[in-house]
Amino acid sequence: MEVLTPPKLRAENLVQVFNRQEVLHDISFDVKDGEFLSILGPSGCGKTTILRILIGLLEPISGRIIKDGVDITKTKPSKRNMGIVFQNYALFQNMTVLENIAYALRFNPELRTKARSIAEDIIEQVGLTEHIQKKPYKLSGGQQQRVAIARTLALNPEIILFDEPMSALDAATRLLLREEIKRIQGKFRSTMVYITHDQEEAFALSDRIMVMNTGTIQQLGTPEELIRNPANQFVREFVIDNLQRKIDSLVKYVEAGR
Numbered sequence: 001m002e003v004l005t006p007p008k009l010r011a012e013n014l015v016q017v018f019n020r021q022e023v024l025h026d027i028s029f030d031v032k033d034g035e036f037l038s039i040l041g042p043s044g045c046g047k048t049t050i051l052r053i054l055i056g057l058l059e060p061i062s063g064r065i066i067k068d069g070v071d072i073t074k075t076k077p078s079k080r081n082m083g084i085v086f087q088n089y090a091l092f093q094n095m096t097v098l099e100n101i102a103y104a105l106r107f108n109p110e111l112r113t114k115a116r117s118i119a120e121d122i123i124e125q126v127g128l129t130e131h132i133q134k135k136p137y138k139l140s141g142g143q144q145q146r147v148a149i150a151r152t153l154a155l156n157p158e159i160i161l162f163d164e165p166m167s168a169l170d171a172a173t174r175l176l177l178r179e180e181i182k183r184i185q186g187k188f189r190s191t192m193v194y195i196t197h198d199q200e201e202a203f204a205l206s207d208r209i210m211v212m213n214t215g216t217i218q219q220l221g222t223p224e225e226l227i228r229n230p231a232n233q234f235v236r237e238f239v240i241d242n243l244q245r246k247i248d249s250l251v252k253y254v255e256a257g258r
């Protein structure tokens with residue numbers, strides 16, 4: 001007999017209003033344990049608002065957040081066992097890489113006594129050992145973002161949320177960091193929710209993609225389902241046509257070099 005376990009995370013009928021404008025219209029979705037789910041959509045469609053509600057920085061006007069079957073809608077962010085990686089890294093510039101990570105651990109009673117060794121271990125795992133005593137401003141954008149990811153991983157959260165973590169980086173660094181995130185997910189098996197407006201990034205990283213526009217879910221499916229069976233005109237244009245244009249320009253570029 002199949003045992004029904006609740007999803008790792010469930011958003012139920014979320015509604016959000018800013019300045020009397022409804023920006024999220026009855027949003028419901030599940031994230032499975034160990035899944036990499038991207039939320040993909042154009043600027044202003046409500047992606048960051050969903051993320052802020054998931055982590056507890058914002059209370060929805062109505063709707064619930066359920067983690068492992070437990071209602072956490074009113075639980076403080078620090079008690080949700082979730083981590084977040086922001087687009088601007090949010091590192092302390094006056095602290096070294098090691099101090100940045102160890103500092104995050106100081107607030108966790110179970111981890112604080114082992115802060116230094118946990119920090120050193122995680123820094124090694126993301127390949128930053130040679131930079132361990134450097135201040136963030138001495139590092140490239142990609143390296144700084146790896147420090148921010150390491151800091152989140154060090155706290156061993158069950159769920160990691162990413163808010164457009166690559167948007168400040170150049171194309172080559174984005175590719176490298178994308179590989180790094182994929183590797184980290186394979187290794188740590190954490191559940192990840194990743195916000196992006198970049199179709200290629202969502203397709204490269206995700207088990208499933210939730211496509212949004214103007215505060216509504218347009219489609220939620222695997223990359224293959226989206227390609228084979230786009231739910232509507234918006235998904236066709238925003239996702240499929242954009243990807244096709246990228247492929248076409250790549251082909252032209254390669255042919256021009258022959």
Ligand SMILES: Nc1ncnc2c1ncn2[C@@H]1O[C@H](COP(=O)(O)OP(=O)(O)OP(=O)(O)O)[C@@H](O)[C@H]1O
Pocket residue numbers: 018019023041042043044045046047048049050197
């Ligand atoms: N604190 C706020 N006060 C007023 N309006 C807000 C606030 N936060 C977001 N909004 C509005 O809510 C809508 C959704 O914003 P949100 O930041 O969630 O979109 P997004 O998809 O993450 O966009 P982007 O990719 O540009 O960050 C937008 O119209 C935005 O202007």
